[in-house]
Amino acid sequence: MSDSGEPSGAPLFERLCLLGIGLIGSSLARRAREHGGLARTVVVSSRTEATLARVRELGIADVVEADPAEAVRGADCVILCAPVGANAALMRRIAPHLAPGCILSDVGSTKGSVLRDVQPLLPGDVHFVPAHPMAGTEFSGPDAGFATLFEGRYCILTPPPGADPAAVEKVREFWRRCGSMVESMDAATHDKVVAIVSHLPHLIAFTICGTADDLAAETREAVLKFAASGFRDFTRIASSDVDMWRDVFLNNREALLEMLARFSEDAHALGRAVRWGQADFIEDRIRRGRKIRRSLIERRQA
Ligand SMILES: NC(=O)C1=CN([C@@H]2O[C@H](COP(=O)(O)OP(=O)(O)OC[C@H]3O[C@@H](n4cnc5c(N)ncnc54)[C@H](O)[C@@H]3O)[C@@H](O)[C@H]2O)C=CC1
Numbered sequence: 001m002s003d004s005g006e007p008s009g010a011p012l013f014e015r016l017c018l019l020g021i022g023l024i025g026s027s028l029a030r031r032a033r034e035h036g037g038l039a040r041t042v043v044v045s046s047r048t049e050a051t052l053a054r055v056r057e058l059g060i061a062d063v064v065e066a067d068p069a070e071a072v073r074g075a076d077c078v079i080l081c082a083p084v085g086a087n088a089a090l091m092r093r094i095a096p097h098l099a100p101g102c103i104l105s106d107v108g109s110t111k112g113s114v115l116r117d118v119q120p121l122l123p124g125d126v127h128f129v130p131a132h133p134m135a136g137t138e139f140s141g142p143d144a145g146f147a148t149l150f151e152g153r154y155c156i157l158t159p160p161p162g163a164d165p166a167a168v169e170k171v172r173e174f175w176r177r178c179g180s181m182v183e184s185m186d187a188a189t190h191d192k193v194v195a196i197v198s199h200l201p202h203l204i205a206f207t208i209c210g211t212a213d214d215l216a217a218e219t220r221e222a223v224l225k226f227a228a229s230g231f232r233d234f235t236r237i238a239s240s241d242v243d244m245w246r247d248v249f250l251n252n253r254e255a256l257l258e259m260l261a262r263f264s265e266d267a268h269a270l271g272r273a274v275r276w277g278q279a280d281f282i283e284d285r286i287r288r289g290r291k292i293r294r295s296l297i298e299r300r301q302a
């Protein structure tokens with residue numbers, strides 16, 4: 001396998017099962033279709049018949065199966081791709097049917113919660129390797145996915161202590177073949193990092209849109225009319241999926257609240273500088289923002 005993610009030799013998995021087939025699941029299914037190195041057969045299951053029908057129309061899976069317990073049968077890799085709040089119930093349903101030696105992974109945005117919800121139900125002969133692709137968009141559902149979504153983006157693995165090294169390496173290779181750079185860390189560190197880089201920005205975006213919406217009708221009209229400014233960038237992430245983000249907030253509660261408290265303190269400090277005309281303080285904050293943006297561009301993550 002080359003670093004470019006080009007396929008070579010046999011696929012990593014014989015039978016890959018994706019549970020939940022929205023933006024992320026369907027991007028993985030499309031990647032597997034286009035890239036022979038991921039899986040020989042892709043099995044998909046999801047909650048609604050409408051989603052399954054759409055997956056059949058799109059032709060992005062080899063097998064479409066309504067019952068998750070049936071879908072996981074004989075799979076050597078199962079990836080949970082539903083909102084994180086669905087993991088516990090999904091796990092209860094599939095645990096007795098997972099094949100011995102199977103690798104179980106996920107793509108959830110919160111990692112402490114997946115350890116909490118999955119590990120107690122894990123059969124002894126199943127290898128659990130959680131993962132989080134740091135790639136996405138504000139769109140959801142099976143039509144939203146695309147095969148190149150993960151290219152050039154990080155994927156964070158959070159293998160629990162004692163995880164089987166061969167299983168971890170296989171999941172690492174899976175994401176490399178999706179085009180990602182793979183890093184590992186513990187779940188608690190992951191949850192703190194994503195609380196500041198992903199979850200808090202979404203919380204702020206939802207809030208600022210709500211605040212604008214609360215304004216008197218006349219002002220709101222002007223807000224929408226002249227939104228081609230900073231506000232517009234917030235509206236993109238504020239248009240993200242309701243179920244997914246409700247579950248993220250509820251399943252990364254402690255880290256998110258800690259970052260929100262720090263942010264609120266810092267926002268108040270900047271507000272105070274505005275009130276008291278402290279130009280140096282204000283300039284310093286703006287310069288720090290510009291510096292962070294420059295370093296993201298240099299790392300090609302902007
Ligand atoms: N949207 C994004 O940008 C990113 C999302 N993630 C994570 O990936 C996971 C999936 O997110 P998306 O693909 O964006 O969501 P999505 O809303 O596009 O798709 C979720 C899919 O799961 C299905 N589903 C919902 N509840 C279910 C249940 N109880 N059982 C089985 N299927 C169920 C839905 O019908 C849908 O097909 C989430 O855990 C999210 O935190 C990770 C990285 C980026």
Ligand SMILES: O=C(O)C(=O)Cc1ccc(O)cc1
Pocket residue numbers: 108109133134135136137138198237
């Ligand atoms: O679209 C955006 O700006 C995102 O932030 C996408 C995203 C959403 C959730 C994740 O866990 C990772 C990436």
